[in-house]
Amino acid sequence: MKILTTVKKVVDVELNIHVKDGAIVEDGLQYVINAWDENAVETTVQLKEQTGAETTLVSIGGGDNTDIIRRCYAMGIERGIHIEDPALDKADSFIYARVLQKVFEQGDYDLVITGKQAQDTDNGQTGIILAEYLGLPCVSNVIGVEVIDDKHLKVSRAGDAGTEIVEVELPAVITVDVSINEPRLPQMRGLMMAKKKKIEVMDLAALGTSAEEIGCAAPKSEVIEFMESEKRSGGRKFEGDPAEVTAQVVELLASEAKVI
């Protein structure tokens, strides 16, 4: 089995993100692997351990992604591709999906594993659009994967009503949720060894395509402006006689919060 896994470099959302003049203040920010993609990598490595699958990772944009790709090497991924091209600066999910389609077509893969969303944009589109472009079956929000045979996976996904167990024929695309596993921490030895491993960096031309072909000129969606999220004000604590407090709260809900 050949697995292609996607990884996005995103801003660490543990930090306070500040916005100035409609743009994010870069100063003090740090970048990490998108949490869901880390689960995708973990899923991939587990499948490799079970079946001996070949593993390839692709990451698009983000400037210098060496750290992130090395981390994935240290987790157990064998091959890393980084697509970097100035034309991709304003890429949206559709464009990412087009690029991934190109990567897929070059590699004869059986399975694509992506995180179900990225923690910076929370769009959750890329994997699904990729499946559409490739004309492959797609299972989203995956919380468990089992290999049936070379051509079939048994996949569980978190559906609206409960867990759905789906059998899917390969090749296919799955997008995984964070609850699927606990990603391993890359170990030092692996990190040391990863330093020696090559990362294949390509631009669009090297990938055999162009900005025009994948629609960079006219993205379907565009970020116009960033706004800082509103700070949550602290709660209020009421103490005293339950009857009095209740009356107080009801009064405030009507007068101040205007919800009743």
Next chain:
Amino acid sequence: MNPYLMSFLILVALAVFARTMTGRIKLLMALEPADRFNRIKDRLVNLVVIAIGQKRLVGRARERSSGIMHAFIFWGFCVLLIRSLMLYGEGFQEGFRLPVFGHENLLGYLYLVVKDIMEGIVLVMVLYAIYRRAVIKPKRLHNSFEAYLVLAMIGILMISDLLYDGARCNLVNIYHAAGISYLNHPGYGPEFAWTPVARAAASLIGGLGQPALDGLMQAMFWLHICTQLTFLNILPLGKHFHVITALPNVFFKSLDYPHDKPKLLDLEDEDAWENETLGLNHIHQLTWKQGLDLYTCTECGRCKDVCPAYVTDKPLNLFEFNDHLKHELLENADNIIKRAELVRQLEQCRDQQEAEKIKEKISGLNSQKQLVGEVIGEDTLWACTTCRACEEVCPVTIEHVPRIIAMRQGQVLMAEAYPKELNPALKGLERNGNPWGIGYDKRADWAEGLEVKTMAEDSDVEYLFWVGCAGSFDDRSKKVSKALAQILQKAGVSFAILGTEEKCTGDFARKAGNEMLYQMMAQENIETLNNYGVKKIITACPHCLNTLKHEYPQMGGNYEVIHHSQFIARLISEGRIRLKPSVSGALTYHDPCYLGRYNNVFDQPRSILKDVCQGSFKELERCGQESFCCGAGGGRMWMEENIGKRINLERTEEIVRQQVSSVAVGCPFCLTMIEDGMKELEKEEEIRTLDIAELVAMSLA
């Protein structure tokens, strides 16, 4: 008596002994180096106080009776060494006396009386020891055939010598009654006026005639000699090797810092990764001093008696830990010695092909057993809180903790096997410089509105207040940071914090074996501190204190670091802050391990607490040097505690038993653990858990 038999016995016994000892010493010399030959004067002081003075045996109130027992047996042995020389002399020439200890001078008589009384005392002590093992059966003792055998041998040594003397005393009297000098020497006889115990033995055999006494003397003599030579040869084979190794082990103990600091590993060294030399992965990687520690362990069990992990039923039993390592070491002795020889050859080898061959041979000599997993259980290794209680009570100064940390390093770096629940904390450290994983940019949020400067704003200050991760991110500990800031401001101390530039010191990562993350943290912190030219640091976290003070110098960070309790005590004594006692009810204090046992700060917290307390100050049952860990050290704060009783509960129950209304702590981890314990026991309303700084802030006049 019989020079031929005597020579034969001595030769055989010494030959066997020399053979065993050569093997043992060769094995030590094949182990890794440890630099323990400096500062001979300080080492001699330790030797006199701890070994010869038996400080940790007679000095501990909890173990005084057995301590005194052991001390007298030891001192008795020291005294009897001279007597033994005389006896060996008698084997060649009856009536032999050492030059200065003869009958002619006072020293000889003084020695006789001391020796005689000591023999009596040792005999009583041996009887007490047997009684203790067989009847009292203290929990920490592990009864073995060897223990009884050795006690019996010591008893036989005393009895045979006393009866030997007693028989001679009676003989001398019989001779004198007949008007003949014993051994044709008028000097024999008066010495027995000095030996009450031997005379008592003499009276026991008073009815025997001359031939019987002659026979008895002969028998007792050879019994004594044979027992002693057998004893000598049994010593190196078991736990009684300590009779020989304890003195050198104490002599070579760590100076200054209580134990070997974790080794600063060269993580960039690719060969080290290749050859698995990072951390302690194989038995041959022990240092010779660690080997000597294993030889010396007496299996007295004092360590497990005070071990928080053992007391709460975790699988860590330190004397078994030592014993298993010792067996592994001895089983592999030949291979380890061969290996060391090959390593030397490899170093001198210039021919690549030859070198490859040697390398192959070397790797073939590794022990067949996994050090962690087969020799020492994983749960055993990870149960340690690194509290050092074991090391503090060990009469022969065995250093358990550095070995445990080195083995954890091996597990983390080489085997990649460690409790996975550490991952979130480690990841948090890597990304945001704190084990909570909270955004690093929120590190100074606790100080909002307090007018606390950061070094970036003004680095022209006397002190850096090192807040630490708990003080910065943990809601409960933030209150401690605020209290301390308030105290410093009140006293007009010139200080600043690093704010978002501070990172975890890396303490927990290092103690959990993750040397790489530790070094990452340390390197960045040292760079920041040195850039600002920081010289003096105050901190409320003993783990930060210990790391900044003792471990950062390894990487070029040298600072004068002081715990807030020490600093507050100084402010009080200099009159820079005044306190009015405002804490009502009785108060007790829980000594944090890394403040007390690691850094010897015991008095200042107590003196402060007595100043703020209206009611009485009560000590806990286990306090000071023998304080009981809260359970959070050594990275345990970030691991599950699924086996046995929770350590913090054991400690909290002890606090509750004291019937106090507040318990003071001096460490954010202790604060969390004990407060959690109080909540679990539903005592948090009755007994408040507060940091020293909070109590002082409440009491500022």
